[in-house]
Amino acid sequence: MQRLIGAHTSTAGGLQNALYEGKQLNCTAVQLFTASPRQWKPNPVSAEQIERFLQARRETGIECVVSHAAYLINLASPDSETRRKSYEAYLAELRRCAALGIRYAVVHMGSHPEFETGMQLLIENLRQLLAEMPQGVCIAMETMAGQGSALCYRFEHFAQILEALPDERLVICADSCHLFAAGYDLRTAETYEAVWQEFDRLVGLSRLQVWHLNDSKKPLGSRVDRHEHIGEGELGANAFRLILNDPRFVRLPMLIETPDEKRFAEDLAKLWEMAGD
Numbered sequence: 001m002q003r004l005i006g007a008h009t010s011t012a013g014g015l016q017n018a019l020y021e022g023k024q025l026n027c028t029a030v031q032l033f034t035a036s037p038r039q040w041k042p043n044p045v046s047a048e049q050i051e052r053f054l055q056a057r058r059e060t061g062i063e064c065v066v067s068h069a070a071y072l073i074n075l076a077s078p079d080s081e082t083r084r085k086s087y088e089a090y091l092a093e094l095r096r097c098a099a100l101g102i103r104y105a106v107v108h109m110g111s112h113p114e115f116e117t118g119m120q121l122l123i124e125n126l127r128q129l130l131a132e133m134p135q136g137v138c139i140a141m142e143t144m145a146g147q148g149s150a151l152c153y154r155f156e157h158f159a160q161i162l163e164a165l166p167d168e169r170l171v172i173c174a175d176s177c178h179l180f181a182a183g184y185d186l187r188t189a190e191t192y193e194a195v196w197q198e199f200d201r202l203v204g205l206s207r208l209q210v211w212h213l214n215d216s217k218k219p220l221g222s223r224v225d226r227h228e229h230i231g232e233g234e235l236g237a238n239a240f241r242l243i244l245n246d247p248r249f250v251r252l253p254m255l256i257e258t259p260d261e262k263r264f265a266e267d268l269a270k271l272w273e274m275a276g277d
């Protein structure tokens with residue numbers, strides 16, 4: 001079995017470069033931005049870009065690619081114009097993913113000062129996206145740290161979405177830093193197991209299809225999202241050992257987004273060692 005361990009690599013100079021960088025870093029999976037993450041309306045991908053990307057995929061042998069949607073996107077925004085732009089931007093993201101053969105488009109769940117209103121706006125946008133999105137792609141909903149008025153930092157919040165929209169194209173991207181900041185303790189075998197029992201009961205383990213592996217600068221339950229290098233934060237190495245050696249997760253893409261990309265190789269080497277491969 002091939003492990004899918006990698007990093008969020010750079011697309012500077014072309015989408016294909018994320019794959020070549022990933023190959024250099026010994027990645028078997030990569031995450032990338034299919035367009036500038038700070039732009040509302042990037043151009044759709046051209047036939048030439050797609051060709052170069054598919055060629056890089058063949059050359060590097062990296063088949064597992066995950067996209068991360070733009071940070072501007074807030075599908076639950078209280079401002080209707082921002083909400084509409086967010087919808088259009090994420091739909092365009094899903095279309096670019098389909099064109100590039102990328103299965104997962106990770107998205108942040110947005111924020112709203114009134115939690116319940118925000119959840120309803122988010123659910124309505126997701127309902128519309130499911131109706132309009134192309135085939136072959138999934139909406140990968142990221143577990144959030146719960147900073148400010150962010151939605152979806154508790155498993156119950158995802159359960160609420162899935163109850164309204166029981167669609168298998170809605171999947172979960174678990175971020176170890178965000179889970180921990182939100183109050184889910186992954187540090188010991190006992191607390192770790194309790195977290196996944198709860199996840200399974202509320203969401204269902206089969207929904208979890210992507211991992212972001214980041215350590216946390218901030219303590220358990222701080223609800224502050226600050227990534228740290230693997231094993232150097234409040235989460236610590238044992239949590240990553242538990243995740244990497246959990247038979248429920250060994251086939252899932254596991255991607256780092258640690259703060260300094262110059263240290264990606266170091267972080268990845270630690271993960272490969274912990275995975276024992």
Ligand SMILES: [Zn+2]
Nearest residue numbers: 068106108142
């Ligand atoms: Zn994210």
